[in-house]
Amino acid sequence: MTLLVLWRHGQTEWNAIRRIQGQTDVPLSAVGIAQAEESAPRLAAMQPTVLVSSDLRRASATAAALSALTGLTPTYDTRLRERGFGEWEGLDHPAAGSRWPEAFARWRSGEEVEAAGVEEVDAVAKRMVAGLLEAVDAAGPDAVVVAATHGAAARMAAVALLGLPLTYASSFGALHNCHRTVLHRHPVRGWMLEGHNLP
Structure with a gap:
């Protein structure tokens, strides 16, 4: 039985102040590094056989914590990046909401956003699923594949893999830092x- 673990990166300074990151390459904070080091032994206990990661620093540094315990060499895939948030990146929620009130309200309610260069949900799901399935298929049967990735992208990928409508992604609830x-x-x-x- 193949296992796929979608592991969100540790906290960044932008996470802590609710600034929208998207594909901006923000590093882990000291808290995030500690979270990755605390979480990694739980994942190591699952005996992973493959470790893949988004190439963004917050994900690759999280993957490094598991690599140090398991000896697995991570591979990096741009398809596992977070959803791109276009002009919203770098803004906190009140700022984005004041500049794009209707689009921001749609995003908050789990609807599609067609403004500010925000990446379409379908595009995120397709690239995530393609990257994940490529890693899973290359790993062979009975693999345990850990993907260090991002919260929104992970939820969309999970929903797509389960064959559910992408509108269900918001029903899954937020994936917390270093949860899976x-x-x-x-x-x-x-x-x-x-x-x-899961912690």
């Missing part, structure tokens, strides 16, 4: 959810 979503691939039923937002 775990899926397994059943030989007949396909991808199945084992747990979401």
Whole structure:
């Protein structure tokens, strides 16, 4: 049985002040580094066989904590990056909401956003799923694949892999820093959810 673990990166300074990151390459804070080091042993206990990561520093540094314990060499894939938030990146929520009130309200309610260069949900899901399935298929049967990635992108990927409408992504709830979503691939039923937002 193949396991896929979608592991969100540790906290950044922008996370702490609710500044929108998207694909801006913000490093882990001291808190985020500690979170990765605390979380890594729990993932190591799952005996991962493959470690892949977004190339953004907050994800790659999180992956490095698991690499140090397991000896796995991570591979980096731009397809595992966070959703691009266009002109919103670098703004806090009140600033983005005041400049794009209607679009921001749609985003907050889990609807599609067609403003400010925000990446479409379908595009995020497609690139994430392509990158994840490539890693899973290359790993072979009974692999445990850990993907160090980002919160919104991970939720969209999970929903897409489960065959659910992408509008369900907001129903999953936020994936906290250094928490994970775990899926397994059943030989007949396909991808199945084992747990979401696990520490």
